[in-house]
Amino acid sequence: MHRIRRWVADHWVLAIGLMVLLYLFLPIAVVAGLSFNRPSSRLSYDFNEFTTENWTNLCGPADLCAAVGRSAWIGLLATVAATMLGTLMAFALARHRFRGRAATNLLIFLPMATPELVMGTSLLALFTSAGLQLGFVTILIAHIMFCVSFVVVTVKARLAGMDARLEEAAMDLYATPAQTFRRVTLPLVLPGIVAAALLAFSLSFDDFIITNFNSGNTVTFPMYVWGANQRGIPPQVNVVGTAMFAVALLLVLATNVRGRRRGARVA
Amino acid sequence: MTNPSEAGDLRLSHVTKRFGPFTAVDDLSLTVPQGSFFALLGASGCGKTTTLRMVAGLEEPTTGEVRLGDRDITRLRPYQRPVNTVFQSYALFPHLDVFENVAFGLRRRKIREVRSQVERMLALVQLDGFTKRRPAELSGGQQQRVALARALINHPQVLLLDEPLGALDLKLRRQMQIELKRIQTEVGITFVHVTHDQEEAMTMADTVAVMSAGKIEQLGRPAEIYEYPATAFVANFLGQSNLLAGEAAGQSGGDVLVSAYDQRFAVPAPRARADRGEVFLGVRPEKLGLVAGEADVPAGHQSVRGVITDSSYVGVSTQYLVRTGWGTELAVFAPNSGAAAPLAVGSEVTAHWSPEHAFVLHREPGEGDRTTPVLDTPDAVGVVS
Amino acid sequence: MSLLTGVGARPVSAPDKRPDDSRSRRRWLPYLLLLPGGAWLILFFIVPTLQLGATSLYDPTGSVTTGYAMTWEFGNYPDAIAYAGPQILRSFAYAAIATVIGILIGYPLAYAIAQKAGRWKNVLLVCVVAPMFTSFLVRTLAWKTILSDNGALVGFLRDVGILGADGRLLATPIAVVLGLTYNFLPFLVLPLYASLERLDTRLLEASGDLYASPTRTFVKVTLPLSMPGLVAGTLLFFIPAVGDYINAALLGNTNTSMVGNVVNSAFLSRQEPPQGAALSFLLMAIILAIVFTYVRRAGTDEVV
CATH class of the missing domain: 1.10.3720.10 (MetI-like)
Structure with a gap:
């Protein structure tokens, strides 16, 4: 019992932090999901059916x-x-x-x-x-x-x-x-x-x-x-949003890995 | 590389450097003979680093002249003078590996064949095989060697070292002191070494200049300065001294007569900086002996009576504080040779010394006894402003 | 001399001329470096702001086709406040509420990354910034999906009874505040993280050693030491939040519109530039006043 209380005391801040991060990432997940959506109507924002058409037909919307x-x-x-x-x-x-x-x-x-x-x-x-x-x-x-x-x-x-x-x-x-x-x-x-x-x-x-x-x-x-x-x-907008996210993330990871590789030799 | 007939001494004449209202270096004149190992010793803020930077060309003197041999280098930019620096905490280029750091100066001077020179230099500082490492991947001692190699490879006429060992731990520092000395003898280049560490200055340098408040207090061989300091500041900055306030009453039979606290003392005239007026009578703590009573004082020695108030055992010696009748506490270092039994706190003793070991210094009117050492603060700030 | 050239320092032809030359160059160099950027900022930041002030005093009866006359119409200000009073109040209220929520959830996040994340520190830091990689509008629209009436969230809240049977989140103040909090949270977390990261953990241990409970340690040590970051963070959060109208437009309805929506329509659809300029200028004045009193009260000039 004592050990559990100790663990909670040490980790509750981290737990809240991770929940806030989830909140930050929720819309990103939705954007990525909707980039594979075939909407039921033009004004609908809800997920309807899976398709890769938005990615292949990116320039479809005028x-x-x-x-x-x-x-x-x-x-x-x-x-x-x-x-x-x-x-x-x-x-x-x-x-x-x-x-x-x-x-x-x-x-x-x-x-x-x-x-x-x-x-x-x-x-x-x-x-x-x-x-x-x-x-x-x-x-x-x-x-x-x-x-x-x-x-x-x-x-x-x-x-x-x-x-x-x-x-x-x-x-x-x-x-x-x-x-x-x-x-x-x-x-x-x-x-x-x-x-x-x-x-x-x-x-x-x-x-x-x-x-x-x-x-x-x-x-x-x-x-x-x-x-x-x-x-x-048009759902293609979500494709652009997802792609922006992916490209930026790759850039950051690439510079990070380069920095880490350099740092690893120090140790 | 350096040829005595062509190169020459480093000469500073009447150099003053002011930063706004603050005078960092005050009308300083100095000659560093070619090929010598010269140390500028002083507490932080005394102007020693500023002096060094003016020789390097990183600071321009407000007035005065810096000459190298017969060449005036006062207004030359750093890259125009045959002087290189080992910076405090080294300033190695973090984006270049060891090889390129060492080759930097050669490449700037458009020298083509660098590989063999760099390798020879790295061998000299015992870093062969480290060429591809980055500075961040080296230990403090290794970085120090790279900094040294990077400067030495250019065969400067003068090598400046700004607290080069300050960032190293004690053991490594001793090791590097010996190493630096060896390298200096090997390459024969003039070394000007700035430090706040008196022991470091004395171990390595042929000539030491003690600086304070932008001026040189004393210049000479380490033993000279230690045995016969020129000022009260030097007497207590370099080691520790017991300075008793007294009055000198002129010479008599080759001795200067000093009276202090109703006692009279004689000091050989060659060991007196003044023979009249307010003076300090000085004796180093290790030159004092302790005996139980006046009767035991060796013939020809002079003495004062007191009571032991503190005793610290430090291994090689026992350090006593002896309170005199007028209240001043003298420091006495008794060697731990086993010849005498330790003395207890509270014992009445007589401290005695040979007049040959005493010295007389000028004293400002009103100044009292000085027996505690000047606090030796590490020079943490790189640029003395 | 042969030796000198041999050891390196290149011989200098006219050593006496150089220093003076370079010294006077050094004096002018900073101004030369500042000139292009500074001129750009003066021309396209300072001058436009003055023009905005001027526009706010134009005769409001003019039109885009006939042009506007400068009549020092100070009455534009009370008129604009009368027109957009509720929106102004709403802007500050929404931004303030969002800021408070932002601190409540952003502080633990920043603290967790700075002090508890260990070797995951950098990864988590990237995670805070990463949502901003997507377009502002696109991620705000994603909230429209999350909060939609047929969405899982509303369904769940209706089932547990927090929302009524036909209660909704979209087109309510809740959605707008949520959107504001979401979009500007990283601006609050990053400076806060920076000052919490610098926090020496030994101070916290010392506080604990001196009989302070974790709560007291937080109030007496952690919080004061993170103040510069907190001040900078809240300003970086609050300022864009007050001026924002995207969240109000996309997630709210006409009853949640903020001052930005009114300014937007004054310039772009209703064609009443003097009114828009007056509101915009007023907003800037209030924000500057808040920034400077806040910074002074918080006792840190670091952010300015």
């Missing part, structure tokens, strides 16, 4: 694949731009002392603390008053803007965790500033930059609220889902 492609493109361009802008800023903040540091930090923090609703409507107000045609370009502008801050924070953290003496050691060993950057700083910061880029891509690809205000007639994947919700969601 415009779905085009929307996914458009999101991927915007995501890619926004990621490249935001990663470059953000990485430069992170280097400035982590490696230099200068006047206006606090203001810069605030400028980077604010977009992360502002609801998307406010940023979306602000940009819309700007674009309409400037007479800019809403569409691909305005979406891209918006996505770069809200990705930059996350890139700065991620890369800056990596830079802060890096021993500044490594760069001094490189200089001491005859590396010019350019060589120091190329041979020491960049390889060591790269994991942070890659992580920031992945984060930026997923933020951009999945953004709905800001995009919704600034897209005009351009349809990204989230916009497609939103629109389809009124007419009835």
Whole structure:
């Protein structure tokens, strides 16, 4: 009896934690399940009959694949731009002392603390008053803007965790500033930059609220889902959702395994 | 590689480094002869690491000049000077294996044939066979050797070592001290070694400079500094000293006469830093002997009376505290040679010494006796700011 | 000199010119690095926010075709509050309730991963983030399936009598709050995990050693030390939750709509930008006020 009480005392927090994880994964399981569903009617969300047709006929619903492609493109361009802008800023903040540091930090923090609703409507107000045609370009502008801050924070953290003496050691060993950057700083910061880029891509690809205000007639994947919700969601949407989940998970596992293999040799 | 006629001594003249209002190094002048093993010894924050960084080029002096032979290197960038550093906690490149870490300097200088050099260097530090390991896969001692090999392979004119053994445990540290000494003799390069560990400095270096508050307090061979310290700081930073506040009244017959606490003492003039005014009379604890009464004091020795207040047995010796009539507690280390029976706490004793072993130092007016050692705090922070 | 070139340091042609050159370059370098990103943020974050403020003061009688005139119409604010009062209150109420639930379930999760998971730590951490890999809209729609009237969950709740015979979950406030909690939970758990992970277990043992019960140890040691993470986490959870309208739109009905739904319709369907801008601007002001007082009260400036 005593032993059981002890065990419960030690494990109840873990048990609650695992239940919360189940809650987090429940919808994922449903999405994966529904990706194999042949719905009974267009507006039905319930499981009806097993089929692999949604996976084989992914581009069946009009415009779905085009929307996914458009999101991927915007995501890619926004990621490249935001990663470059953000990485430069992170280097400035982590490696230099200068006047206006606090203001810069605030400028980077604010977009992360502002609801998307406010940023979306602000940009819309700007674009309409400037007479800019809403569409691909305005979406891209918006996505770069809200990705930059996350890139700065991620890369800056990596830079802060890096021993500044490594760069001094490189200089001491005859590396010019350019060589120091190329041979020491960049390889060591790269994991942070890659992580920031992945984060930026997923933020951009999945953004709905800001995009919704600034897209005009351009349809990204989230916009497609939103629109389809009124007419009835084609089950292929769940295929895209499941595939996104699987790809991202594989990416994370791959980097994890690589890290583990490197770590295993230490022991 | 190094040729005495061409290379030369490392010279710092009137070097000052300020960080904002704080002066880390204060008008420091210093010559390190070529091929010597030189130690900069001091507590954390004394400016020794800043001095080292100015030689490496990682810090620029506010004023003053750093010369290597006849070449002014004061304003050269780190990668432009023939000086390499073994960093505190090594700063090995974590993304490169041992081989590439050691080859780093050669590759930056576009030297093609690196393999044989790297292998020879790794053999010198006894790390052959570790070429493919990453720094994280090495023990502390092995990392230390890689850092040493990585710097030495470039045949610098001066090798700087910043607390190179600080991260190692005691036993490994002793081992590496001997190893470093061996390597230095083998390669004949000037070593400048920064440390807060007096024993480390004394074991390895030919010349030790004791630093405090950005200045050099004393410079010399370890035995010289220990036997005849120049200042009260050195007397208690390097080992321990009993310093009694007294007044010197000039010389008489080759001795300096010091009166303290109504007693008169004589110290040979060559062992006195001052012969008039406020002085400290100093004697090292191991130079003191204890006898029961004045009658037992050997001829020619001088003495003070007191009571034993504490006795600690530390193996090689027994360390006593003897309270004098005026309240100061003297430290006395009695060797554990078996010649004398241990003395009990509370015994009345007379502490005596040969005048040849005493020394006289300058004292600031109003300063009292100093018999407790300066606390030796480890230099945990890498960059002294 | 032959020796120097032999041992490495490349001979330098003009050693005297370099340091000054590089020193002045060093002074300008940070600004150069900041310029593109900073300009982007100013142009597309600061300027639009100012424009939003301006739009909120436009003459509301204008239209998209005729354009809007700046008439400093401060009356837009009371009008907008009168129009969308219930939605504003609902936004803050739903977000607050969701935040409390989020802390109640997120804290044990973060604690379990940080202190109890051992070598499964990283795996569990990935599990917290993994649900976010799927599209926000798609996983919210999945809740529509889970909560649907013919679904197993509603059926079970009806059978045990928690819900009435025709009781439902979908299109109720419960569904909206549940959706909010679900979607933003990882934002709360991650910073909380970060500060709990740093927590030295020896402190907990010391507390136990000094006669504190596990409960007292939690209240007196664990909770205060995890405060920075808790503050950051609740803000990261609360802020997007207040501004969200996807959950309300997909899982609720017209009686559960939040301020975001009103702003959305003001801009995109009802064509009343000044009203939408006023509400949006108001929302931002309230949130900033909450953030700064909260951060100050909690005594940690770490998040800002």
